[in-house]
Amino acid sequence: MPSILTEFHLLKARKLCLSRKLLQLYCGTLTLVFIGITPASAYVSPQAIESLLLKGDSKAALAQAESLKKDLSPIDYANTKASALLMLGRWQEAANLLEPLYEKDRANLLVANNYAVALWGMDKKEQARKVLETALNSTSPAYRSLRKIYSAQAAEAYAKALNEKNSAPTPILMAASTTGADLVDKPVVVAQAPKAPAPGPASAPATPSSLAAAPIAQAPKTSPLATPVLEAPPAQVAATEKDTAPSPQELEMITANIDNWVKAWSSKNVKSYLAFYSPSFSPDKGLSYSDWLEQRKQRVAKPGAINVEISIMKVVKSKSKIVVTFRQKYSSANVNTNSVKCLEWVNDKGTWLIAREFNK
Known part of the structure; x- marks a missing residue:
């Protein structure tokens, strides 16, 4: 008969064996649990398709994108397939694929670029320009600052070529937030330039230097608005002085002010919005200034999102005023309008x- 000590060792061995089996079963259960929570199919990299695109094999890249459609993320699939379509000159198909992504995220530079390429191929050149300019303006404060520097250097070179004093204002480079937006609250007076000389007889054309002498307060900004048409109004409007196009500096400042006016309105920033109006503003429809002011405060600040988009049609300078005609699209929760409007700008102590x- 086995000794008591032998039985003790046998019992200990059985317990150890049972413990190992339980541990194996537990680990197997954990493995099943981990397998259960692992995604059934993770997105794959589009690198293989991009390699084909870089080699110029657009047809193979298109076929590869289609075969991997279920494995690619939606944006990788759209971008790679659209790139292949663009290389094949299939502009409309690429535009149809990219337009929803662009509308969802207009700050995505890759989507914006490819969408603009598609529009350009469809001969929608102005729309392509707007797409790229909007993307750059919304995501790249460095781009806006560089444009200001280029503009200042061009004005200086132009003045030197004409042996004239450079009357263009020194640009202000804005600080930017993490979202890429310029940190500006209202029009900032840079400096008040000397007053322009008194206009001569009606027959005397305005000189470039006299047109550029008007003081401009708003710091230059690249405007995503459509390029305006500089057009003089009918001759019968002018009585003692011919209407002209504004100078390039005036045009830049006016379009920048309109751009910021639209942004302040769309963002419901009442203070910034009202800062663009002169104290001598004359309300339409017979309203008093105080009634108009109270009405605008209520309407701009009302609950709910609003969206304002404008497209400049023409800019005319008449005497000391600049009149901008534009198409305005306005939408809110209960209002949706599409109309042609005019803004009359005056130089008020150095600020338009x-x-x-x-x-x-």
Whole structure:
């Protein structure tokens, strides 16, 4: 008969064996649990497709994108397939694929670039320009600052070529937030330039230097608005002085002010929005200034999102005023309008401000 000590060792061995089996079973259960929580199919990299694109094999890249459609992330699939379509000159198909992504995220530079390429191929050149400019303006403060520097250098070179004093204002480079937006609250007076000389007889054309002498307060900004048409109004409007196009500096400042006016309005920044209006503003429809002011405060600050988009049609300088005609699209929770409007700007102590606003 086995000794008591032998039985003790046998019992200990059985317990150890049982413990090992339980541990194996536990580990197997954990493995099953981990397998259960692992995604059934993780997205794969589009690198293989991009390699084909870089080699110029667009047809193979298109076929590869289609075969991996279920394994690619939606944006990788759209971008790689659209790139292949663009290389094949299939502009409309690429635009249809990219447009939803662009509308969802207009700051995505890759999507914006490829969408613009598609539009350009469809001969929608102005729309392509707007797409790229909007993307750059919304994501790249460095781009906006560089444009300001280029503009200042061009004005200086132009003045030297004409042996004239450079009357263009020194640009202000804005600080930027993490979202890429310029940190500006209202128009900032840079400096008040000397007053322009008194206009001569009606027959005497305005000189470039006299047109550029008006003081401009708003720091230059690249405007995503459509390029305006500089057009003089009918001859019968001018009585004692011919209407002209504004100078390049004036045009830049006015379009920048309009751009910031639209942004302040769309973002419901009442203080910034009202800062663009002159104290001598004359409201339309017979309203008093105080009634108009209270009405605008309520409407701009009302609950709910609003969206304002404008496209400049023409800019005319008449005497000391600049009149901008534009198409305005406005939408809110309960209002949706599409109209042609006019803003009349005056130089108020060095700052271009709105003196009149009316529908055409």
